Amino acid sequence: MIKITNLYKNFGPQTVLSDINMHVAPGEIFGIVGHSGAGKSTLLRCLNGLEGYDSGSVKIMDREVKDFSRDGLLELRSEMGMVFQTFNLMSRKNVFENVAFPLQIWKHPTAHIQERVMELLALVGLESKSHERIGNLSGGQKQRVGIARALALNPKILLCDEATSALDPKTTGSILDLLDDINQRLRLTIVLVTHQMEVVKRLCHRLLLLDGGVTQAMGQTEDLFLSPPENLKKLIDEDYMLIPGINIRLMFPRNVSQDSIVTRMARELGVDFSIVGGKLERYHDDILGFLIINVQPEHLERTIGYLKKQKLHWQLMEDGNNPYPHVAPEV
Ligand SMILES: Nc1ncnc2c1ncn2[C@@H]1O[C@H](COP(=O)(O)OP(=O)(O)O)[C@@H](O)[C@H]1O
Ligand SMILES: [Mg+2]
Structure with missing residues (x-):
């Protein structure tokens, strides 16, 4: 066309x-x-x-x-x-x-x-x-x-x-x-x-x-x-009001409930997460879950280890207040 x-x-x-x-x-x-x-x-x-x-x-x-x-x-x-x-x-x-x-x-x-x-x-x-x-x-x-x-x-x-x-x-x-x-x-x-x-x-x-x-x-x-490339990630992150600290965005298919992800992760790691925001977002003909969690710096490494093991899609978010911008994991 x-x-x-x-x-x-x-x-x-x-x-x-x-x-x-x-x-x-x-x-x-x-x-x-x-x-x-x-x-x-x-x-x-x-x-x-x-x-x-x-x-x-x-x-x-x-x-x-x-x-x-x-x-x-x-x-x-x-x-x-x-x-x-x-x-x-x-x-x-x-x-x-x-x-x-x-x-x-x-x-x-x-x-x-x-x-x-x-x-x-x-x-x-x-x-x-x-x-x-x-x-x-x-x-x-x-x-x-x-x-x-x-x-x-x-x-x-x-x-x-x-x-x-x-x-x-x-x-x-x-x-x-x-x-x-x-x-x-x-x-x-x-x-x-x-x-x-x-x-x-x-x-x-x-x-x-x-x-x-x-x-x-x-x-x-x-x-x-x-899996947004860097420039798209910036545009996406501008949609959210982030709280200071380390914010991680999780993305999962609609058949996975966000409650079960966070509950399971908190239990298995023995760590509490603050949930910054989350919603089901409508795509053209699908629905994806987005969840933003705030992680204490001392728990970051274990959290990332867990997310990698679970093969979830996740990314550290752009945040001017993020004191750990150097912790840029490979995705
Ligand atoms: N008629 C024009 N004459 C000179 N520069 C222009 C003209 N139209 C757009 N530009 C310049 O081209 C660039 C791209 O503009 P534009 O296509 O309108 O961007 P967007 O739609 O993404 O905001 C800008 O730097 C803008 O200033
Ligand atoms: Mg324009």
């Missing part, structure tokens, strides 16, 4: 994308992940020709993006809907008019527009809001309008740039559910850019981790979260 090979992109003297290689399969949800300034949006915009590139190849359905004529690019973009963090809606128009806009540009017959817009509003759960002005909508509703508009021309690919970054956690959850739903119902390929780990875990089948325009990691989401 999408194939990028040895892609380089500069803004003046600054190289913002350096030797990017990735492919996205039809029906896949692919995440481009990284801190602000990493080059995520630029990479996304190279996909639909909103940005040019200096060398390498970007192929969408086997066609090289930079070979498209102006009209060809417009047509390519009609096959790739785009959803933005700030919604980019026309505030003077109502919900219906916003969703209808791309259909009008492409001169679809009025009767078809009427039918198609109502179908899209039903898909995103906004049938009753068709006459509402954009200004009267909540952030989540605005993003639903943005998604409906992006789907208006029946695109094969949906590009989302930080689509949930301006939303509260609950609304984020409902938009992620919607994206998951349309991915499955419409067999839509989705490429999404995000700095939110919640979004990646919940939605993405695979991900590319960017830092300074350079690929830091790429692979199946679940594999990468179970």
Whole structure:
């Protein structure tokens, strides 16, 4: 569906994308992940020709993006809907008019527009809001309008740039559910850019981790979260408020109960652990347990020995207050 090979992109003297290689399969949800300034949006915009590139190849359905004529690019973009963090809606128009806009540009017959817009509003759960002005909508509703508009021309690919970054956690959850739903119902390929780990875990089948325009990691989401490389580990750890001392993150499949892990470990080692946090986290089609325990320095070595013996996935967490940063075990 999408194939990028040895892609380089500069803004003046600054190289913002350096030797990017990735492919996205039809029906896949692919995440481009990284801190602000990493080059995520630029990479996304190279996909639909909103940005040019200096060398390498970007192929969408086997066609090289930079070979498209102006009209060809417009047509390519009609096959790739785009959803933005700030919604980019026309505030003077109502919900219906916003969703209808791309259909009008492409001169679809009025009767078809009427039918198609109502179908899209039903898909995103906004049938009753068709006459509402954009200004009267909540952030989540605005993003639903943005998604409906992006789907208006029946695109094969949906590009989302930080689509949930301006939303509260609950609304984020409902938009992620919607994206998951349309991915499955419409067999839509989705490429999404995000700095939110919640979004990646919940939605993405695979991900590319960017830092300074350079690929830091790429692979199946679940594999990468179970044994995160250093840069991803940092991003994941930013989601937690750590307590001082040595924090260890354990990761285990859903059929293992976290109580039994900790109870067994405490009993066998004769050590008490503080539990910093723990939850079951939903991945695309699986659930993994995460548990963060705080360990006293004198118990660290034995704890690690135990974890290794049990063959659990675990990692020491990034923590500015960690007085033992040198205790970096091999994983
Ligand atoms: N139009 C532009 N002109 C010059 N520099 C840009 C432009 N767009 C982005 N950049 C720079 O490219 C880098 C990557 O930006 P961007 O792709 O927006 O990152 P991200 O989406 O990961 O936050 C940043 O250093 C940014 O300042
Ligand atoms: Mg961006």
